[in-house]
Amino acid sequence: MNLWLGLLVGFKEIWAHKFRSFLTMLGVILGVASLLSMFSLTAGIAKGMREYMQQVGGLEQVSVIPQEPPEEQQLFADTSPGRTIRDAESIVRSAPLVSTVTPVSILSSAAIHRGATTIRGEVDGCWPSFVEINKHNVALGRNLCDLDLEEAKRVCVVGKVIVDRLWPEIPNYNPLGETILLNNRPFTIVGVFEYYERDRDKRRRELGLDKVKATPAPRKKGSRSTRSAFSTANIPFLSKNSTIIVPISTMMFEFKSAYMVGGVDQGPTVKLDALTFQVADLNRFQEALQQVTRILHETHRAVDDFAYSTHEEMFDSIEQNIHETRMSGGLIAGISLLVGGIGIMNIMLASITERIREIGVRRAVGAKPRDIFVQIVVESAVIGFIGGLLGLVASTGMMQLLIYISPGKNAPVVELENVLISFGFAVVIGVLSGLYPAWKASRLDPIEALRYG
Amino acid sequence: MPLIELTDVVKRYKIGEQEILALDGINLIIEQGEYAAIIGPSGSGKSTLMHLLGCLDTPTSGTMLIDGVDVSRASGNKLSEMRNQKIGFVFQSFNLLPKLTVLQNVELPMIYAGVSARERRERAMVAIERVELQNRAKNTPLQLSGGQMQRVAIARALVNNPRIVFADEPTGNLDSKTGANILQLFRELSTGGCTIVLVTHDAKIAAQTPRRIEIRDGKIVDAEAMDPVLSGAVLLPRPA
Numbered sequence: 001m002n003l004w005l006g007l008l009v010g011f012k013e014i015w016a017h018k019f020r021s022f023l024t025m026l027g028v029i030l031g032v033a034s035l036l037s038m039f040s041l042t043a044g045i046a047k048g049m050r051e052y053m054q055q056v057g058g059l060e061q062v063s064v065i066p067q068e069p070p071e072e073q074q075l076f077a078d079t080s081p082g083r084t085i086r087d088a089e090s091i092v093r094s095a096p097l098v099s100t101v102t103p104v105s106i107l108s109s110a111a112i113h114r115g116a117t118t119i120r121g122e123v124d125g126c127w128p129s130f131v132e133i134n135k136h137n138v139a140l141g142r143n144l145c146d147l148d149l150e151e152a153k154r155v156c157v158v159g160k161v162i163v164d165r166l167w168p169e170i171p172n173y174n175p176l177g178e179t180i181l182l183n184n185r186p187f188t189i190v191g192v193f194e195y196y197e198r199d200r201d202k203r204r205r206e207l208g209l210d211k212v213k214a215t216p217a218p219r220k221k222g223s224r225s226t227r228s229a230f231s232t233a234n235i236p237f238l239s240k241n242s243t244i245i246v247p248i249s250t251m252m253f254e255f256k257s258a259y260m261v262g263g264v265d266q267g268p269t270v271k272l273d274a275l276t277f278q279v280a281d282l283n284r285f286q287e288a289l290q291q292v293t294r295i296l297h298e299t300h301r302a303v304d305d306f307a308y309s310t311h312e313e314m315f316d317s318i319e320q321n322i323h324e325t326r327m328s329g330g331l332i333a334g335i336s337l338l339v340g341g342i343g344i345m346n347i348m349l350a351s352i353t354e355r356i357r358e359i360g361v362r363r364a365v366g367a368k369p370r371d372i373f374v375q376i377v378v379e380s381a382v383i384g385f386i387g388g389l390l391g392l393v394a395s396t397g398m399m400q401l402l403i404y405i406s407p408g409k410n411a412p413v414v415e416l417e418n419v420l421i422s423f424g425f426a427v428v429i430g431v432l433s434g435l436y437p438a439w440k441a442s443r444l445d446p447i448e449a450l451r452y453g
Numbered sequence: 454m455p456l457i458e459l460t461d462v463v464k465r466y467k468i469g470e471q472e473i474l475a476l477d478g479i480n481l482i483i484e485q486g487e488y489a490a491i492i493g494p495s496g497s498g499k500s501t502l503m504h505l506l507g508c509l510d511t512p513t514s515g516t517m518l519i520d521g522v523d524v525s526r527a528s529g530n531k532l533s534e535m536r537n538q539k540i541g542f543v544f545q546s547f548n549l550l551p552k553l554t555v556l557q558n559v560e561l562p563m564i565y566a567g568v569s570a571r572e573r574r575e576r577a578m579v580a581i582e583r584v585e586l587q588n589r590a591k592n593t594p595l596q597l598s599g600g601q602m603q604r605v606a607i608a609r610a611l612v613n614n615p616r617i618v619f620a621d622e623p624t625g626n627l628d629s630k631t632g633a634n635i636l637q638l639f640r641e642l643s644t645g646g647c648t649i650v651l652v653t654h655d656a657k658i659a660a661q662t663p664r665r666i667e668i669r670d671g672k673i674v675d676a677e678a679m680d681p682v683l684s685g686a687v688l689l690p691r692p693a
Binding site for chain 1: 509537544561566613
């Protein structure tokens with residue numbers, strides 16, 4: 001008996017017991033559906049995370065962060081000026097392994113006025129290199145320039161969301177040359193950043209599939225859409241789209257010469273809120289950090305009051321999370337598929353008991369034990385096969401359901417590899433759960449089998 | 454060369470602790486073209502003998518040649534092949550597969566012989582015509598009468614052109630008229646050259662066959678029955 005005939009017999013047997021076969025398959029169908037949905041969901045999350053990583057500046061971006069100096073340095077810790085623009089200038093001059101650097105001085109929760117419209121946001125005083133380091137793109141107008149810096153001009157480059165919120169009545173307004181007030185100081189808009197979004201959203205927007213506005217509506221406090229489980233990747237885009245940068249010199253003159261914290265005048269400050277640089281060559285990452293360390297030891301008078309923050313750890317933990325989610329989800333879905341397999345085995349065992357006489361007849365007319373074995377395995381494999389196919393179909397429905405239940409920002413990504421794994425697993429389960437019943441059936445004594453029932 | 458030759462065949466069963474001697478030293482020769490009946494009361498060992506002759510089982514000791522092949526120590530696969538190629542079975546309870554059509558039931562032995570689909574169909578139709586059921590080929594067994602079912606079973610037994618057909622109480626589930634028809638069919642097949650062995654406990658049925666092999670307590674009772682020449686089943690040419 002060849003395989004083709006075995007398949008035919010298998011299909012016939014399944015067709016003869018349609019409802020029973022369907023119930024048996026249901027286990028496999030749900031197993032495959034949950035396995036593939038799980039894989040696709042985690043793939044979607046992973047994709048969102050990776051896009052986010054790209055947007056926040058990648059691995060080559062390093063921040064110098066303040067750190068409590070060690071105890072033995074406490075006595076002369078005061079001699080260190082902390083992070084200042086001098087650090088940034090020294091790094092530019094003396095660290096060839098660093099491609100760019102920017103000092104950042106932040107004015108948080110600044111009042112931003114345009115006419116009667118007031119919003120609050122963060123203003124970053126920086127160098128023009130800020131744009132490169134933070135993977136910004138200027139879509140309209142120009143970036144800040146060295147002349148702005150030197151003359152401490154009151155100019156700014158703003159994010160698209162800021163423009164949309166200041167001119168809500170005009171979509172895609174070109175605000176170049178307009179003057180806005182930052183904490184009541186007039187600033188001229190010289191550039192607008194591009195609108196940052198995920199590839200998928202961009203495609204959908206361009207195809208006009210989304211009825212949603214191109215830019216998100218002003219966020220309501222605590223609104224659910226920004227708090228849903230899948231939306232974490234959207235927040236960096238929102239903050240990135242809300243960026244306002246001004247020359248750091250302007251920032252110092254206009255806002256930091258009399259620095260107010262909680263209504264108390266802190267006096268002038270030259271300390272930076274952030275110092276970020278970009279390593280030229282990732283392969284010489286540690287070397288670059290050593291260079292910077294030597295420079296900062298000079299400027300900080302040998303006080304170890306700084307450390308580095310890279311995205312590496314964050315990226316590692318994100319990758320780790322993705323991996324763990326995938327594994328645990330896969331395990332649970334795999335168990336449900338296994339339960340489906342047990343269902344198949346159970347039904348096959350019942351089915352051979354029911355067909356002992358048939359097996360006897362087949363043996364009497366010349367079927368070899370091997371033929372009976374193949375017949376049962378093929379039947380069980382066919383259940384796995386059809387169940388697997390239906391499971392793939394069901395998984396699309398299941399994913400729609402998941403999207404409906406939690407309309408997150410990370411849509412599931414169906415990868416061919418995962419489709420093949422899920423389907424293959426179903427077929428393997430089908431074959432494996434047929435082995436024992438088939439072995440049992442093939443070992444029946446033909447005489448006893450003929451007498452049975 | 455005889456078609457079947459049994460020498461000192463013994464078959465023992467073990468049921469729990471108890472050992473049962475089902476066949477106790479059987480010597481038997483069956484020639485090509487014979488029409489014989491194995492007769493005996495239930496428990497006499499006639500079914501066991503048929504199972505051995507039909508290659509469903511192997512003897513505990515002794516030798517058994519079927520069509521020149523020693524099957525006394527044959528493997529399961531070899532026995533399957535023998536059943537498939539050289540032996541046809543007709544059972545008391547027909548043993549047709551209820552989910553298959555008449556045609557598919559008759560095709561069954563050829564599936565395991567590796568016959569192509571087209572040839573299977575042709576040969577199955579020929580066999581079905583031989584038992585005059587050509588207009589029921591698409592029906593399933595459950596739509597047929599007992600006599601028709603038994604004729605399907607006979608067609609299935611004949612379809613691989615076996616050397617010998619065993620019929621185990623073939624009329625046991627049929628009324629006497631239908632039974633008589635079936636026996637008539639066997640007679641015709643025998644006249645056509647088939648070797649047929651009936652297994653029955655019914656002396657009236659056995660009386661219709663030229664040769665009777667009576668078995669009792671695992672032994673062949675009638676000495677004549679052991680040899681077809683002595684029993685008169687085969688006529689020797691008269692000495693000139």
